Amino acid sequence: MNRVKIFKSILWAITGLAVAFGVTRLFFGLGAVSNLSDTTPWGIWKGFNVLPGIALAAGGFVVTAVIYIMRREEFHRYARVTVLLAFLGYITAATALVAELGLPWMVWHPIIYWQHHSALFEVSWCVILYLTVLFLEFLPVPLEHTGCLAGIRRLLTKYKLVLVFLGVMISTLHQSSLGTMFLITPEKLHGLWYSSLLPILFFVSAVAVGPLMLILAILTISALYHKPLETDKLAKLAGASVIILALFGLIRLVDLAIAGKLGMAFDGSWQAAVFLIEIALSLVIPVVILGVGKFRHAPAGLWVATIAAVTGIGLHRANIAGIMLVRTGPVYFPTFYEITISLGIISAAALAFLFCVERFKMWETPWEDTRQNPEAPAEFDRASEVWLGTPRIAGRTVYSLIFIVALAVGCAGISIDRIESAGVKDVAVVPARGGDTLFVDGNLDGFGVVFAHEEHIAREGDKQSCVRCHHMNLPLDENTGCHTCHRNMYTATDVFRHDWHSSPTGGNLACNQCHDPQRERTDATAKSCAECHDDMIPDGATITVEQYQAPSYADAMHGVCMTCHKQKAAELTDREELARCAACHTPAGPHFLPESVYEKFRDTSFNHIVMPPITAIDRQIEESPE
Amino acid sequence: MKAILTDVTKCIGCFECVAACKEAHGLANDVPRKWHRNDGLSARNWTAIIQKPGPHYIRKQCRHCLEPACESACPVAALVRTETGAVVYDPAKCIGCRYCMIACPFGIPRYDWEEPVPYIQKCDLCYDRISHGQQPACTEACPNGATIFGERDELLAEAHRRIKAEPGKYINRVFGEHDLGGTAVLYISDIDLDFLAYPARSRTPALPATTAPAMKAVPPAFLGMGAIMGGLYWFCKRREKVRAEDKKDEGVE
Numbered sequence: 001m002n003r004v005k006i007f008k009s010i011l012w013a014i015t016g017l018a019v020a021f022g023v024t025r026l027f028f029g030l031g032a033v034s035n036l037s038d039t040t041p042w043g044i045w046k047g048f049n050v051l052p053g054i055a056l057a058a059g060g061f062v063v064t065a066v067i068y069i070m071r072r073e074e075f076h077r078y079a080r081v082t083v084l085l086a087f088l089g090y091i092t093a094a095t096a097l098v099a100e101l102g103l104p105w106m107v108w109h110p111i112i113y114w115q116h117h118s119a120l121f122e123v124s125w126c127v128i129l130y131l132t133v134l135f136l137e138f139l140p141v142p143l144e145h146t147g148c149l150a151g152i153r154r155l156l157t158k159y160k161l162v163l164v165f166l167g168v169m170i171s172t173l174h175q176s177s178l179g180t181m182f183l184i185t186p187e188k189l190h191g192l193w194y195s196s197l198l199p200i201l202f203f204v205s206a207v208a209v210g211p212l213m214l215i216l217a218i219l220t221i222s223a224l225y226h227k228p229l230e231t232d233k234l235a236k237l238a239g240a241s242v243i244i245l246a247l248f249g250l251i252r253l254v255d256l257a258i259a260g261k262l263g264m265a266f267d268g269s270w271q272a273a274v275f276l277i278e279i280a281l282s283l284v285i286p287v288v289i290l291g292v293g294k295f296r297h298a299p300a301g302l303w304v305a306t307i308a309a310v311t312g313i314g315l316h317r318a319n320i321a322g323i324m325l326v327r328t329g330p331v332y333f334p335t336f337y338e339i340t341i342s343l344g345i346i347s348a349a350a351l352a353f354l355f356c357v358e359r360f361k362m363w364e365t366p367w368e369d370t371r372q373n374p375e376a377p378a379e380f381d382r383a384s385e386v387w388l389g390t391p392r393i394a395g396r397t398v399y400s401l402i403f404i405v406a407l408a409v410g411c412a413g414i415s416i417d418r419i420e421s422a423g424v425k426d427v428a429v430v431p432a433r434g435g436d437t438l439f440v441d442g443n444l445d446g447f448g449v450v451f452a453h454e455e456h457i458a459r460e461g462d463k464q465s466c467v468r469c470h471h472m473n474l475p476l477d478e479n480t481g482c483h484t485c486h487r488n489m490y491t492a493t494d495v496f497r498h499d500w501h502s503s504p505t506g507g508n509l510a511c512n513q514c515h516d517p518q519r520e521r522t523d524a525t526a527k528s529c530a531e532c533h534d535d536m537i538p539d540g541a542t543i544t545v546e547q548y549q550a551p552s553y554a555d556a557m558h559g560v561c562m563t564c565h566k567q568k569a570a571e572l573t574d575r576e577e578l579a580r581c582a583a584c585h586t587p588a589g590p591h592f593l594p595e596s597v598y599e600k601f602r603d604t605s606f607n608h609i610v611m612p613p614i615t616a617i618d619r620q621i622e623e624s625p626e
Numbered sequence: 627m628k629a630i631l632t633d634v635t636k637c638i639g640c641f642e643c644v645a646a647c648k649e650a651h652g653l654a655n656d657v658p659r660k661w662h663r664n665d666g667l668s669a670r671n672w673t674a675i676i677q678k679p680g681p682h683y684i685r686k687q688c689r690h691c692l693e694p695a696c697e698s699a700c701p702v703a704a705l706v707r708t709e710t711g712a713v714v715y716d717p718a719k720c721i722g723c724r725y726c727m728i729a730c731p732f733g734i735p736r737y738d739w740e741e742p743v744p745y746i747q748k749c750d751l752c753y754d755r756i757s758h759g760q761q762p763a764c765t766e767a768c769p770n771g772a773t774i775f776g777e778r779d780e781l782l783a784e785a786h787r788r789i790k791a792e793p794g795k796y797i798n799r800v801f802g803e804h805d806l807g808g809t810a811v812l813y814i815s816d817i818d819l820d821f822l823a824y825p826a827r828s829r830t831p832a833l834p835a836t837t838a839p840a841m842k843a844v845p846p847a848f849l850g851m852g853a854i855m856g857g858l859y860w861f862c863k864r865r866e867k868v869r870a871e872d873k874k875d876e877g878v879e
Contacts, residue, residue, distance in 0.1 A: 029739060032740075037663070038739075042728060065855065070858060070862050102720075102738075115701055118725075169852045184695055184699055187823075422659070427658070491657070581641035581642060
């Protein structure tokens with residue numbers, strides 16, 4: 001296996017996994033695959049793919065401007081590859097953006113619904129327009145290869161300068177408007193990153209990092225395909241870029257100094273540490289290495305400097321897009337699925353890049369192989385429309401296999417719990433405590449109910465009234481506590497243990513004892529508990545058990561109490577308050593528990609958000625016989 | 627312009643407003659999910675009661691800013707401030723970018739994270755009801771008159787009157803009168819309510835003003851960049867020509 005094959009195999013594997021997770025995201029919602037939340041609505045797709053991706057694609061307009069507007073013919077060789085890099089960079093960002101949109105099929109809406117005060121509106125338009133420009137700029141390359149539509153190719157080549165101009169103008173807006181987007185978060189974004197100069201900073205950093213990303217891509221191609229490096233040209237390009245990179249760092253530091261926020265960089269917080277790392281990567285390392293002629297002309301120097309700069313600027317954008325936004329909720333860390341989708345989009349773009357580099361005439365003048373016996377170039381058989389024989393082409397079987405296996409592994413590897421529970425917190429119920437008076441607070445949030453158990457018994461008619469609430473008991477038990485079956489605060493509990501019942505009754509031969517042989521074997525068509533366990537359902541129980549799923553504790557408690565309370569409120573005209581929340585949830589609350597339990601709820605806003613579906617209770621009242 | 631005034635000292639934390647809101651908007655049963663922010667609001671709870679030591683009960687809901695950050699952020703005008711003062715959401719326009727959630731200084735908009743077709747969820751000041759002359763479900767349900775509905779200037783006057791009438795009782799400030807350009811949902815309180823704004827203090831200027839200068843600079847930047855590039859192109863072309871001529875001259879000599 002040569003290195004291209006290994007590299008591509010890895011890319012195909014990640015892409016396969018990402019496709020599986022991406023489809024899951026589409027069918028089960030963002031919550032199923034991501035850790036995005038109401039406190040962190042934007043995650044790794046924005047912070048890693050979109051914002052840094054757009055910056056790294058900036059070579060498309062910077063280098064084309066250098067070649068066609070500043071007429072530096074010596075870089076002409078890289079014109080096609082820089083346009084391709086930008087095109088794929090934008091496709092990557094757009095794909096990640098679409099994956100992140102809640103309603104990806106509405107992505108075209110900014111075209112018809114205008115809102116010109118919105119920075120994101122401007123961004124959307126720029127992405128659409130610039131993608132079109134890049135597409136038209138790159139189109140001649142594949143057209144040249146296929147030999148068809150020669151007229152369009154000639155037209156596009158003739159008016160290339162117009163496209164270059166449009167590219168520069170649109171990119172200027174686009175790069176800066178990404179910065180504008182975060183001007184609206186003055187208090188949320190950390191002081192070391194927030195600045196009213198964000199649009200300018202984004203533009204300058206993009207101009208600096210675009211060519212450096214191109215150099216990194218050329219270094220990669222050279223390493224993968226054994227091409228000789230033209231270090232003189234690359235050094236010239238890098239030398240110019242690093243001046244702009246230094247300008248970016250300078251504007252940032254001066255801006256911070258003027259705002260009096262430079263001291264924050266040394267306050268010892270983790271944000272300050274990240275800031276210093278960012279400055280080291282985006283300013284110090286590239287400037288030191290590329291500032292020295294000897295290092296600039298050495299491939300190793302170029303490698304280190306470009307990787308540092310690309311990471312540094314990427315980090316700058318990721319910090320602004322999310323890492324440094326203040327949040328009051330739990331810390332966001334992307335899930336494995338999110339990271340894979342993020343990398344998968346990049347992998348797919350990298351595969352497309354390599355495809356173009358291998359198949360199309362990307363260099364106009366030939367770029368020879370450094371090896372003694374290079375592989376024969378691929379040949380295309382026009383009659384059969386298949387690619388013939390080089391070892392790299394033969395790798396397609398391997399790639400297909402890897403992709404499909406990765407896809408299958410991805411599908412199998414998705415946690416079914418994540419999809420089914422839809423993010424519901426699994427809170428085990430704490431039984432009601434107390435004696436004659438009970439304190440019902442299943443999730444210990446301090447917002448419970450003081451339930452006068454003895455009073456209710458006396459009022460409702462002594463022992464005969466038990467069945468009004470206790471509608472089902474464990475075998476050989478009486479008045480089993482609610483928490484025995486309603487075990488989860490917010491989710492239903494499956495109280496029927498199939499394995500416990502099947503083996504005592506005769507294993508696989510005993511299905512028909514409970515299931516109707518004529519019908520599908522489901523919960524709904526099986527016998528009810530009472531048909532065998534007549535001791536489980538007490539005589540006169542008004543609440544019927546319809547299925548083997550015990551509703552959540554919260555639903556069960558609200559259901560059983562509020563059904564009566566609503567009836568009583570309707571009957572007794574002067575007791576309207578009986579139907580109100582405060583009738584049971586007395587705000588002051590009793591303190592059966594030690595203070596320490598409540599202490600944690602003291603200072604934070606507590607989380608009481610469960611309300612029963614009111615219409616459901618009303619329906620129960622209408623249907624009840626009384 | 628309509629508004630809501632909530633008197634924190636009068637709220638007894640009975641949750642009637644929350645229940646009424648759920649009923650009025652047909653919001654389904656809700657359970658705590660891992661993506662909820664721990665303040666009671668969620669995609670199914672458009673208003674919530676926050677308990678603070680005391681106890682104090684503070685009703686949280688969309689503040690219906692006079693200059694909403696969400697409205698200026700939304701790229702498709704799905705969030706719009708109406709003439710009534712209510713900031714309403716149009717799900718048919720929304721693309722699900724969630725920029726409003728980033729922009730909102732009060733952290734109000736919530737998202738249907740569990741849905742394959744998710745929407746933004748937030749209080750709409752019962753726009754349907756108030757445009758038919760009714761009052762919002764929450765203020766109607768309040769048994770204690772702690773949260774009331776009316777014209778904003780009248781409620782502001784009422785708020786100042788209450789503060790003046792009992793000087794020691796309230797903090798001498800109507801929360802929402804000037805914060806972030808002013809909001810339609812006002813509070814008077816005996817405890818500081820700045821925690822309601824996302825970063826624990828509210829700024830005086832409205833947020834849309836932060837992006838406005840940059841957005842205004844867009845057309846000049848676009849044309850300016852074109853002009854600069856045009857000038858550069860002309861200059862470089864000219865330099866090339868002069869150099870070629872110089873070379874030719876040298877050749878003649």
